[in-house]
Amino acid sequence: MARPIRILVAKAGLDGHDRGAKVIARALRDAGFEVIYTGLHQTPEQVVEAAIQEDVDGIGLSVLSGAHMTLFPRIKELLDKDGASDVVLFGGGTIPNEDIEALREAGVAAVFTPGAPIAGIVDFVRRECGKRVEV
Amino acid sequence: MKKEKDITGSPNGKHSGKPSSAQAVWQAQFDAAAKLPGANDRTISDHPLKPLYGPSDAAGIDYERDLSYPGQYPFTRGIHASGYRGRLWTMRQFAGFGNAKQTNERYRFLLAQGQTGLSVAFDMPALMGYDSDHPRALGEVGKCGVAISTLQDMQDLFAGIDLGRISTSMTINCTAPVALAMYIATAEAQGVPQEKLSGTLQADMLKEYIAQKEWIYPPEPSMRIITDMIAYCSRHVPKWNTISISGYHIREAGSTAVQELAFTLADGFAYVEAGVAAGLDVDDFAPRLSFFFNAHSDFFEEIAKYRAARRIWARHMRERFGAKNPRSWTLRFHTQTAGCSATAQQAENNVMRVAFQALGAVLGGTQSLHTNSLDEVMALPTEKNVQLALRTQQVLAYETGVGNVIDPLGGSYYVERLTTEMEEGAEEYFARIAEFGGVIPAIHAGFFQKEIADASYRYQREIENGERIIVGVNDFVQEEEHPISLLKIGREIELEQCARVQAFRASRDSQAAADALAALVSAARGGDNMMPHYIDCVKKKATLGEISEALVPVFGRYREPAVI
Numbered sequence: 162m163a164r165p166i167r168i169l170v171a172k173a174g175l176d177g178h179d180r181g182a183k184v185i186a187r188a189l190r191d192a193g194f195e196v197i198y199t200g201l202h203q204t205p206e207q208v209v210e211a212a213i214q215e216d217v218d219g220i221g222l223s224v225l226s227g228a229h230m231t232l233f234p235r236i237k238e239l240l241d242k243d244g245a246s247d248v249v250l251f252g253g254g255t256i257p258n259e260d261i262e263a264l265r266e267a268g269v270a271a272v273f274t275p276g277a278p279i280a281g282i283v284d285f286v287r288r289e290c291g292k293r294v295e296v
Numbered sequence: 297m298k299k300e301k302d303i304t305g306s307p308n309g310k311h312s313g314k315p316s317s318a319q320a321v322w323q324a325q326f327d328a329a330a331k332l333p334g335a336n337d338r339t340i341s342d343h344p345l346k347p348l349y350g351p352s353d354a355a356g357i358d359y360e361r362d363l364s365y366p367g368q369y370p371f372t373r374g375i376h377a378s379g380y381r382g383r384l385w386t387m388r389q390f391a392g393f394g395n396a397k398q399t400n401e402r403y404r405f406l407l408a409q410g411q412t413g414l415s416v417a418f419d420m421p422a423l424m425g426y427d428s429d430h431p432r433a434l435g436e437v438g439k440c441g442v443a444i445s446t447l448q449d450m451q452d453l454f455a456g457i458d459l460g461r462i463s464t465s466m467t468i469n470c471t472a473p474v475a476l477a478m479y480i481a482t483a484e485a486q487g488v489p490q491e492k493l494s495g496t497l498q499a500d501m502l503k504e505y506i507a508q509k510e511w512i513y514p515p516e517p518s519m520r521i522i523t524d525m526i527a528y529c530s531r532h533v534p535k536w537n538t539i540s541i542s543g544y545h546i547r548e549a550g551s552t553a554v555q556e557l558a559f560t561l562a563d564g565f566a567y568v569e570a571g572v573a574a575g576l577d578v579d580d581f582a583p584r585l586s587f588f589f590n591a592h593s594d595f596f597e598e599i600a601k602y603r604a605a606r607r608i609w610a611r612h613m614r615e616r617f618g619a620k621n622p623r624s625w626t627l628r629f630h631t632q633t634a635g636c637s638a639t640a641q642q643a644e645n646n647v648m649r650v651a652f653q654a655l656g657a658v659l660g661g662t663q664s665l666h667t668n669s670l671d672e673v674m675a676l677p678t679e680k681n682v683q684l685a686l687r688t689q690q691v692l693a694y695e696t697g698v699g700n701v702i703d704p705l706g707g708s709y710y711v712e713r714l715t716t717e718m719e720e721g722a723e724e725y726f727a728r729i730a731e732f733g734g735v736i737p738a739i740h741a742g743f744f745q746k747e748i749a750d751a752s753y754r755y756q757r758e759i760e761n762g763e764r765i766i767v768g769v770n771d772f773v774q775e776e777e778h779p780i781s782l783l784k785i786g787r788e789i790e791l792e793q794c795a796r797v798q799a800f801r802a803s804r805d806s807q808a809a810a811d812a813l814a815a816l817v818s819a820a821r822g823g824d825n826m827m828p829h830y831i832d833c834v835k836k837k838a839t840l841g842e843i844s845e846a847l848v849p850v851f852g853r854y855r856e857p858a859v860i
Contacts, residue, residue: 170860174420174432174435174436175420175421175423175424175426175432175433175436175510176420177504177508177509177510178509178548178549179509179549180548180549180550180636180752183749183752183753183860184550184752184753184756186860187749187753187860188753188756190860196860198858198860199858200856200858201509201856201858202424204432225440226420226436226439226440227436227439227440227675227676227785228420228434228435228436228439230435231434231435231436232435255673255674255675256674257674257675257782258674258779274640274673274674275638275639275640275673276639276640276641276766276768276769278760278769278770279756279760280760
């Protein structure tokens with residue numbers, strides 16, 4: 162039997178809005194994944210360090226402070242630099258559509274905005290982060 | 297309220313008298329009728345509801361004791377004898393983005409559109425105690441509020457606005473004393489003495505640990521800073537509302553209405569206790585405490601919440617804290633429509649949500665109101681969308697007639713019953729918090745955080761399984777969205793702001809700034825009131841980040857126990 166998918170739910174930057182991150186963390190846990198939550202106010206370096214130490218299959222980053230165009234690309238860059246390009250980076254928050262396109266081009270696998278159904282997020286994680294489990 | 301014969305009884309079978317035949321007929325017909333699916337037997341907060349309320353639900357209410365007249369204890373029906381006939385609520389749109397100059401333009405626009413008070417939204421670095429050029433501020437400058445690091449920034453923010461004539465609300469907490477010091481210094485430079493300033497500082501640190509999560513120091517020194525501010529303002533800035541005790545963020549974090557009510561008032565009582573413990577007379581500072589609530593979508597539940605809040609505060613202040621001044625008994629509050637209820641899908645629908653929420657706040661007797669803009673779920677609002685949000689309040693105030701009669705829902709069997717149940721629910725929470733030994737021990741135990749996380753997860757599951765319909769999200773979905781143009785805060789704003797902060801530091805007398813910081817640290821280590829030292833620091837051009845950082849060795853830095 163394959164091991165469970167491991168996900169790091171992360172809050173980076175100065176943003177304290179943790180409702181979405183906590184709901185997603187619980188929902189992913191209820192869906193049978195192993196979930197680690199970073200807690201608030203992490204730097205991109207701390208997030209990537211935790212991801213590598215915990216050997217996660219994906220990072221779900223939550224940003225509601227408007228700093229998404231800085232934080233997502235920085236975390237992706239650090240993952241690539243540390244040889245962890247296969248860790249799936251996804252996330253959500255108050256993020257305008259045109260920024261979502263730019264983030265996807267920068268290597269963010271998916272961005273979920275307020276109101277996105279949890280079932281869809283769970284399906285995404287199972288499909289995309291599951292690839293790393295199968296390898 | 298006059299006791300009447302029970303004509304509806306209760307579907308739960310609690311009859312206070314023999315049911316009339318009309319009631320029995322209704323009950324039989326109701327029981328036999330087909331019911332719609334979904335969560336229509338409880339509020340959005342999972343509070344149980346009956347399908348019908350009647351005289352028996354209001355039977356325990358003593359009019360003089362529990363409701364009384366507007367402007368009279370316990371103020372259930374409002375704090376002003378004249379309601380909105382004497383004075384409308386203040387229309388106060390929370391605004392701030394980019395740099396001080398841009399936000400100053402927005403303020404002048406809003407004032408020109410008929411707004412009657414200002415409300416400052418600061419950016420994350422200012423809220424967390426970092427200057428714009430700090431490495432941790434990277435990518436956050438001016439993004440979710442205005443970037444303020446220096447006295448110069450504050451002066452630019454209010455350029456051309458007479459601080460002696462306008463009231464200003466500042467949503468800032470762990471760095472609140474710095475913001476207040478900068479505001480006082482800015483006013484002084486305009487020739488306005490601090491005695492004449494009116495406005496509100498949020499400065500509610502307890503709810504930060506509970507919900508909003510912006511902090512520097514641990515709860516205990518944060519309470520010291522707040523009591524110093526309260527003591528200072530009660531003597532020197534008498535028209536200033538020293539704290540805005542906030543339920544808004546607790547609700548946004550996912551709490552129920554009762555939790556919002558209970559946790560907010562428990563925080564309020566904790567500030568009163570801290571003030572009294574610091575040697576202040578309760579009537580010297582309680583009249584300047586104000587509140588801030590959420591206006592969520594469950595219309596009647598919200599109205600009951602506001603009415604219950606006034607009654608609970610009045611009772612505790614008079615009976616428990618022995619306050620003698622009626623102004624200490626009155627709970628005055630600002631309201632903001634629920635950001636968490638807004639949807640990115642079909643964002644235009646948020647206009648309707650906001651209008652209903654605003655109506656609830658007004659029927660609940662709010663003193664001041666912010667109506668969210670339709671685009672705030674995706675970005676800071678554009679000028680066009682803020683104008684629409686403000687116009688929503690103006691239509692409510694001038695066209696609907698809802699302000700013509702005071703507390704128009706008073707006496708409604710349903711609203712009175714729900715008001716009582718809200719009060720009872722809050723009292724149960726007060727007892728549980730007391731078991732922890734008070735608010736701060738309950739924060740350290742993660743009690744509030746867990747209660748809120750549980751409630752928000754339950755709510756999310758109800759949406760997921762279709763028990764609750766959110767229009768445009770899990771029903772009435774539309775594939776093609778109408779594009780909405782959003783406000784962009786460019787990277788150049790951050791670079792320009794960093795340069796300004798550095799130029800400000802380069803232009804000052806560094807020794808004078810360092811001496812002022814040393815005096816602040818010394819006051820923090822000892823027992824002197826820190827507020828005059830904060831003011832001296834900003835006048836000597838110490839920056840917000842420097843002042844915040846200087847106190848870390850004294851007070852420590854807070855780390856949250858992360859629980860999911």
